[in-house]
Each structure stands twice: as C-alpha cells, then as structure tokens.
Amino acid sequence: MTVSPDLDRSFRDAAVTLGLVDVGFDVVDTPLGDLLVAASSHGLAAISFDPDPGEQLDHLARIGGPRVLRSARAVDDARRELDEYFAGRRRVFDLPLDLRALPPFTVSVLRELARVPYGETTTYGGLAARIGRPRAARAIGTVMNRNRIPIVLPCHRVVGSSGDLVGYAGGLHRKVRLLELEGAL
Amino acid sequence: MLTDPPPETLTTMMQAVRIPPFERFYVEHRSEVLRLLRHRLGVDAAEDAFQETFLRALKAYDRLEHGDHLRAWVLTIAQNVALDALRRRRPQAELVEPTAEVERPAYEQIAHLTDGLPPKERAAVVLRYGYDLDYEQIATALGSSPDAARQASSTGVRRIRRRIS
Numbered sequence: 001m002t003v004s005p006d007l008d009r010s011f012r013d014a015a016v017t018l019g020l021v022d023v024g025f026d027v028v029d030t031p032l033g034d035l036l037v038a039a040s041s042h043g044l045a046a047i048s049f050d051p052d053p054g055e056q057l058d059h060l061a062r063i064g065g066p067r068v069l070r071s072a073r074a075v076d077d078a079r080r081e082l083d084e085y086f087a088g089r090r091r092v093f094d095l096p097l098d099l100r101a102l103p104p105f106t107v108s109v110l111r112e113l114a115r116v117p118y119g120e121t122t123t124y125g126g127l128a129a130r131i132g133r134p135r136a137a138r139a140i141g142t143v144m145n146r147n148r149i150p151i152v153l154p155c156h157r158v159v160g161s162s163g164d165l166v167g168y169a170g171g172l173h174r175k176v177r178l179l180e181l182e183g184a185l
Numbered sequence: 186m187l188t189d190p191p192p193e194t195l196t197t198m199m200q201a202v203r204i205p206p207f208e209r210f211y212v213e214h215r216s217e218v219l220r221l222l223r224h225r226l227g228v229d230a231a232e233d234a235f236q237e238t239f240l241r242a243l244k245a246y247d248r249l250e251h252g253d254h255l256r257a258w259v260l261t262i263a264q265n266v267a268l269d270a271l272r273r274r275r276p277q278a279e280l281v282e283p284t285a286e287v288e289r290p291a292y293e294q295i296a297h298l299t300d301g302l303p304p305k306e307r308a309a310v311v312l313r314y315g316y317d318l319d320y321e322q323i324a325t326a327l328g329s330s331p332d333a334a335r336q337a338s339s340t341g342v343r344r345i346r347r348r349i350s
Contacts (some may be wrong), residue, residue, distance in 0.1 A: 001216045001217075002216065003216060003235070007219075007235060007236070010232075010236060011236045011240070014240060015239070015240060015243055020240065021207075021243070021249065035322040057205075057206040057209055058206060059208040060206065065247055066204050066205070066206055066246060066247055067207045067243055067247055067293055068207055068208050069208050069211070069243075070208055
C-alpha cells in the first residue's frame, strides 16, 4: 500500500515542526549538482556532494542521533542561503553550525577557516599559522579533506603554497567552479 | 590530530550503532502501518492515525535500547492509535479483538503468555518485558501517562499469573 506524497510530507513536516527530529536532511539542487544538506536543532550539520541518502543515513545518525528524517522544511534556511550564494547575492552565510561531534582541534581549524573572506584564498600553512600551529599544515589538510560542511565552511578557499589548487573532496572541478563564482580565479 | 569526542557524542554514536536511522525504519514500515490502519479505521481516518503512529514512534525512538523487533513495536503503536480512534468514535461499543497477524507481541518468548490479554495491557507488557522500556517511554508510545502504563503492565502480568498458576 503506497503512502501518498501528501501524507508522507505531512508527517515529515509535523515531525520537524514538533522538534522530534535529531537530524533533518534533503537534497538541494545547485549549479554544482545535487547536494545532500542536513541540519539539526543546533544548526547546519552536513553538506555532501554524494546526494544518495542511503549512503548518508548512518553518518548523519552518528552526528546527531538516530532520529534522522528527510524533510524539505528541515533545511529551508540552508536551501535559501545556498540559493542566494550561488546566485551571487550572498557572500557570508548566517547559518548556525552544528560542530558538536568534532574534536577541539578540528573545531578550532574550522572556525579559523570560516574567517577566510569570500573571493580570497589562503594556504594550508597560512591557516596553520593563524591557529598558532605553524607546523600543522598536513593536519590542516586532513581537516579540510574531512570538512563535513563544505561551501559554507569554505575549504575551497584553501590552496597550496605555490598557488596550485591541490585537491578538493568534492572534486577539483567543483573547487574551480566555486572560486570562479567568487571571482577568485 | 585525534582527540576523544565529548561523552554525549559517544552516547549518540553508540546509539547510532544499536538502532537504525529513523528514515530507514519509517520507509521500511510505513506501507504496512497504513494498511493496518486502513483496515481498522477506513481510508480517511487512517491518514490522521498514520501520522500519530509515527509521531509516537519518533518520540520514543531515541530511548529504545535496541533495534530488534521494530516491526512488532510500530504495529503495536499503530494498533493502540487505532483503538484510541475507535474509542473516540464509538465510546460505548465493544471493541473487536485485533487479528493475530498484526497483534503479535514483540518477543516470541513471551508471545504465548501475552496472547489473549486486552490490547493495552498486552502492549504495556510487551514494551516493558519485551523491549525493556521504562514506564515513561511506554507512556509515550501508548499515548498515556506513566502511571497508566505501569497499571496496564502490572494488571497484564497479574492476569498472566492467574492464567498459568
């Protein structure tokens, strides 16, 4: 017996509105392709370039708890800000971030990363110096590679010391697109 | 650099291993729940009851101790939501015992003991002794108070004792 789309949506919206969901997620259409976007009551929790929910559910449950549910309403704010960003109308994201499950070093790196301005780039070594750990460039690279909220936490703005783009967990072509959008390339 | 995550994060991670993400549970069982509710309540009333069933499940879900027998658990909740709806609809009417197929208790070990108990008592006994939920969790799942859940469970157990003694 098929559950109608209306009934399905009605339950999902009610669950989010009543605050019963640990992590809500949905697939958001962007110029970079479909993104899976997830948010908890603490804020934006994840953005994935792999939009297949089946691959992401366990990961999302480890971030925020077992009550993981797909819901358009859960990511309304994130969808709006991402739309504005890709349309060139937003340079700074105002979304609160859920960094609860991350170790302190990672959090300190990501907070510094968040300060790299729109349209500018920095290097792994530069970021290491800014958190007072000048020899931690390699560890910074690992944090960038595992950044679970790309785009909003702008790891695409971190490049190699020679100016090479180096790499991007979402694929180098996406890093190029983001830097082009921001006028940094 | 690796640092231990905070304790509450570890709890969340361990729970994520024990019970499946709700989305997977919901997608797996929603059709069967709707079928049961339509059978019991008709097409229109089933829609409200469907939503109520999964909202009750969601309220209790993060306090489940394990992910075993989730199908029986959610069908028990659906059965109770249907009973509540029927009571509101026909407060004086004698309620029909549900079919064995949808009313089977969670644990096979206690199935032969709980069969034949009134639905509320059976649900309370199954959730208490089959799932090891506390009375507050049971109350959430059944849409009643913790005291009422405790009462239903102990009445059910007394009934079983009388029957097997």
